[in-house]
Amino acid sequence: MKRRPSFLAITTWVYIVWSLLPVLLAIRFAFNSGRSRTSLQGWSLRWFWEDPTLSVFHDPTLQSALVHSLELAAIVMLVATPLGTALALGMRRWRGRGSGTANIVLLLPLVTPELVFAVGMFLLFTTAFGFIGLGTTAQAIGQVTFTLSWVVLIVRGRLATIGRDVEEAAADLGAPPLHVVSRVLLPLLVPAMAASLLVSFALSIDDFVVSQYLASGADTTTVPMRIYSQARGGPTPALNALATIMLVVSLLALVLAYFVFKALTRGEQKEQRDTAFRQLAMEM
Amino acid sequence: MGSRWIWRALAIPGLVWLALFFVVAFYAIVSVGLGNVTTLYEPVPHWNPLDWNVGYIWAALKAVVPGGDTWDTFLRTVIYVIVAVALSLAIAYPVAWYAARHAGRWRGLILVLLVLPFWISYLMRMFAWTNLLADGGYATRVLHALSIDSLFQSIGLLDGNDWLGGQHIAVILALVYGYVPYLILPLFVALDRIDQRMIEAARDLGASAAAAFWRVVVPLSKVGTLAGIVLIALPMFGDYYTPDLISGSPKTAMMGNAINGYVQGGPDKSLGAALTLLLSAFLLIFMIYYLRVIRADQREAAAS
DSSP: OOOOHHHHHHHHHHHHHHHHHHHHHHHHHHTOSSSOSSSOOOOOSIIIIISTTTSTTTOHHHHHHHHHHHHHHHHHHHHHHHHHHHHHHHHHHOOSTTHHHHHHHHHHHHHSOHHHHHHHHHHHHHTTTTTTOSSHHHHHHHHHHHHHHHHHHHHHHHHHHHOHHHHHHHHHTTOOHHHIIIIIIHHHHHHHHHHHHHHHHHHHHHOOHHHHHHOOSGGGOOHHHHHHHHTTSOOOHHHHHHHHHHHHHHHHHHHHHHHHHHHHTTTSOHHHHHHHHHHHHHHO | OTTHHHHHHHHHHHHHHHIIIIIHHHHHHHHHHTSEEOTTOOEEOOOSGGGOOTHHHHHHHHHHSTTSTTHHHHHHHHHHHHHHHHHHHHHHHHHHHIIIIIOGGGHHHHHHHHHGGGGSOHHHHHHHHHHHHSTTOHHHHHHHHTTHHHHHHHTTSOOSSOTTSSOHHHHHHHHHHHHHHHHHHHHHHHHHHSOHHHHHHHHHTTOOHHHHIIIIIHHHTHHHHHHHHHHHHHHHHTOOHHHHHHTOSGGGOOHHHHHHIIIIISSOHHHHHHHHHHHHHHHHHHHHHHHHHHHHHHHHHHHO
């Protein structure tokens, strides 16, 4: 059915330009040689490191936001991936009492507005879990909690494509359950785990609400928090430079993950592999 | 079967984590919202349901009904979300339809470009607009050159010249900009899945292109469309950063701003918790409705 494809094509391309051009311009302003964030003023790396006080590299508030964001993302991906993979594996065989409730609890973080979740965490860490308190630990716990559901979804999707046959074959040949997990399932799950590392990394560095509610002070400020607090306060293009660096980091992670994923699934059909990766990039 | 323990052992750490930090965290909102405060207005949660104090919930309820302090904000939030979702749908449907059906050799590239915003921080995407809509920014200049600003002023959509100074239209468009990528993808998946032969069959049986679209494509993509709408509407109800960055004025405050103000800024954290509970209850109705639609659809599919 050809239903005015030209109108549709124009709408689509106009939308794509509209969705990306503002960000491209924000990146371009990061390279301005002047102070303006609203018009083009030559090219320079002043706002990245050349400026001795205001550049990302020399302004301690910007630099620490960058470091803290990356630090948090590293913790979150290294905790959420094993925790979520184990949960997905365990839930697969868990039938009967309680499994329905567990499933709902697992899916709820995906539909709960971040604000509700953040308010809950904030009140928890300032009352009952006061021994943890606010700060980096609380931020990491908060981010792991909402990332966990995504990891479980990714690993579950992969487990569904593996099917029961492999597992049953191993068991029939006398492999004890521990070996079924460690020698059969885990190696097959490596691509899904690589994908989970990427997704949890990306979710963490993009997170704003949870990090803001669970922050305890200047040294727990992340890049999105820095953007939020400075965007309307007459920032210099150094803020654009900071945002640009974060964007490059997440795109590099995406590209790296694509190649890792490709290498890990070498034996599989090309289309199957590409579909799997595309689904993953979209699930975000 | 003495081997079941291994599956339990694998599931337990994750489940305990979710119980402690998700379930108990939500219960903390309940306990604070139904709790009390010290003389310094620090919240004292009442964990035991027998000790619950309904005072704050009652105050929050009185605030969100007509005549209450937060009524205007609540109404504004609902209107913003409805308009933003409708505009998002008007953009997302044709784009997703084109990407799924007509993109041809451009399909791969278009998909990459549609997914790209997911990998750009939401705050950065909003910040990009504050560069463009500032006084003298490129968007401000283009809108002025095309006389869109005076057109909007004459029909009352723009108040004064400052796009970032508390304009409803700017906040709504920013919400559309922020959330529309998250609507396009579920729509794309739903539309991509429709069997081309269904549409051809409708055409062969004499349906016009428009009739085939409205009576075949739209019903077949209903579940995906609803899923996408819920997916973007829920976070919009909890959004406070978009209005803060794009306007910052109390004229455009949403429920998220009200809750954020109470919980993070003001002394009345308990009232903030009570408002969060009311918002959750309000959203729960949508979530349940949505789950029922999906279930009904599945039953229908199973029956036919």
